[in-house]
Amino acid sequence: MTVALLTLTLSLPAAPAPAPKMERPEGPAPRVVMIAPAAEGKLTLVETQTRLVQQQRTVQVTTADGKVVPVTQTFMVQEPVPVMRIVDLDKVRVFGVDGKKIETKDVPKSLTQPMPALLSADGKPVDRFYLRLARKGTLVLVVPPTEGKFVGKVMPAPAAKLVPPQKLPPPPREK
Numbered sequence: 001m002t003v004a005l006l007t008l009t010l011s012l013p014a015a016p017a018p019a020p021k022m023e024r025p026e027g028p029a030p031r032v033v034m035i036a037p038a039a040e041g042k043l044t045l046v047e048t049q050t051r052l053v054q055q056q057r058t059v060q061v062t063t064a065d066g067k068v069v070p071v072t073q074t075f076m077v078q079e080p081v082p083v084m085r086i087v088d089l090d091k092v093r094v095f096g097v098d099g100k101k102i103e104t105k106d107v108p109k110s111l112t113q114p115m116p117a118l119l120s121a122d123g124k125p126v127d128r129f130y131l132r133l134a135r136k137g138t139l140v141l142v143v144p145p146t147e148g149k150f151v152g153k154v155m156p157a158p159a160a161k162l163v164p165p166q167k168l169p170p171p172p173r174e175k
Contacts, residue, residue, distance in 0.1 A: 098136075
């Protein structure tokens with residue numbers, strides 16, 4: 001009887017291992033910015049944003065009768081644009097990647113040159129999920145999204161007049 005139970009137990013498939021629990025972040029990912037001291041009590045943030053720009057390219061297409069003809073095609077491509085804003089230090093909350101608060105008055109003293117930092121995307125503290133990816137010593141800034149004065153050209157909305165796709169000649173037939 002014991003042998004039969006042992007044989008039966010060993011012949012049954014093992015229960016599958018539970019699926020690993022996937023950690024999900026709360027809130028949006030932070031943005032990478034360059035920070036530098038500005039005038040007394042202010043901080044400069046420079047962020048690279050992208051805008052869509054129309055670009056035309058001429059490609060060579062072989063027609064059904066074997067002729068090679070140039071065809072102009074229009075594409076939308078992404079173009080990086082630096083956007084700078086100056087914020088008051090008293091409106092900024094600064095944290096380390098360990099989540100500990102750093103006094104904002106100490107930030108300009110440590111900025112001898114521009115340096116990269118993480119900027120909260122929604123004005124709330126950045127989730128620890130994202131902070132695990134940052135190097136020790138990286139500053140994490142929490143700034144209200146509407147705070148600060150934009151300097152230079154604010155990125156304009158693309159004035160894209162979309163061109164309808166052009167008809168391409170049919171591909172050559174195999175003989």
